[in-house]
Amino acid sequence: MKLADPKRYLLGWGDGNTPGSGSIPVISSIEQSYDFPVVVIAKQSLMDVLSFLKNDPEMGFTFLTTLCGFHVPGYEGGEFGMMYQLQNMQQNRRLRLKIFMPETDLDVPTATNLWPTANWMERQEYDFFGFNFVGHPDLRRILNMDEMNYFPLRKQYPLEDLGKHDKDDAKFGR
């Protein structure tokens, strides 16, 4: 989907086409998921979009509610994803931004320059998924011990012994 004026779209005034920075389409998709507009954007334009949403007086998404990563093995070119949830408290609007990236390139620009609260949130996602937040002031593990040499929330680390099959979906006819 291409938008000329994402601002108008996000404000609920209709849709348009991508402003476009070079050859990268900024917004790859916009959809409504339950009570949230979900916008998938290109990783390269993440900082531009975040600071536009935060600083533009009409957008006013000044509050970072939460952010989290996820691992989608098998999704070619987008095995890893990050989700940012923003909130406009004055107008009571919420928005979810998503970016996807291949496993080989886990560099994500840090949001700590815009919101200090992103500091621990990003440390947590580094801790569990191994995202490299470029420009983060203090990128260390936060909940797991420093000596750990893997990223536990990735899907290749099973929670239980692989020899156990009693909870496999196949056993339930899926």
Added chain:
Amino acid sequence: MIENPTIPLPEKEYVTLNLGPTHPATHGIFQNVLKMDGEIIMSSQATIGYIHRAFEKLAERRPYNQIAPITDRMNYCSAPINNMGWHMTVEKLIGCEVPKRAQYIRVIIMELARIADHIICDSVIGVDTGALSGFLYIFQEREHIYEIFEEVCGARLTTNTGRIGGMERDFSPKAWEKLEYFVKHFPEKLQEFENLLLRNRIFMDRTINVGPITAERALAYGFTGPNLRAAGVDYDVRVMNPYSSYEDFQFDIPVGTNGDTYDRFMVRLEEMKQSLSIIKQAMKNMPDGPIYSPDVPAFYLPPKEEVYSKMEALIYQFKIVMGEMDVPKGEVYHAVEGGNGELGFYLISDGGRTPFRLHFRRPCFIYYQAYPEMIQGGDVERCDFDDE
């Protein structure tokens, strides 16, 4: 010591003081390394995660109904709010409308949990300033709340109450009796507690202007709940995004001005009174009807007498216990106003029997990173005067 890079300091010789790690049973499960200039705290570095329990990973291997007991453990002071938040998240995902009576019962239980949570915060801050008696007096009222929980679901702290689609059982006559007793006697006990601390010279000296934060900084640090309201921002999930029929109730949102420990204490104190008023309104206007949604038999355990006598009920009982439910694909976020702030559940479902990814937005994890900034310039005896 690892330097805290967020707070730059002038070149000087500082004293390093280690606090903790404290035992999980005491409040504040973390280690704090303070950097002191004489008696003044200049910087601090917190180490958390000593009892990290990997709930997000655990949830990826558990069916939806088996995640509710995990949510208890996220905040044992107000476990029912976490339970209900999780049930409402799944209900939003599967598109289930909960009957009005179940919603009102949930509101009563959640507000009782909020009172219990605020009792702990407000009385423990008294203990930290050296006033143990208020803590002991008010804990009797907390005990009454836990007796009501016991009557409703059989457990006191880790309640696992409510089910996806409604409540597991209605309030028994005994539960109503205990609730009425509590509603009648709580105000005078709260008044007694208030009199011990509210205008107490020592308490005021040790909390006013201690750990203050401005509204701008609080928002930048992602504060929610009473700590944000103490800084003067009237944000409450119950009002902004009403869930479970909160729009039916009349209540005020107390706000502070300085965002210091005293304001946080006051906001919680007033919220207890507002919660009590919500409980009274819910009791007065309690609608009749079923306590669970009949639309979701695949989630709601059938009554035991039917399980023993009817085949279909038995099949559903097995299917639910084995975690065999049809869940639509999708992603959903649901937030409730927890005892300490916005408690959010971000759930990605791939249609399997377990969540694909479940992320909890824990309010305390998010705002604890403001701690070094809030205690800077204070002295050691004040450094733990930060609610939560």
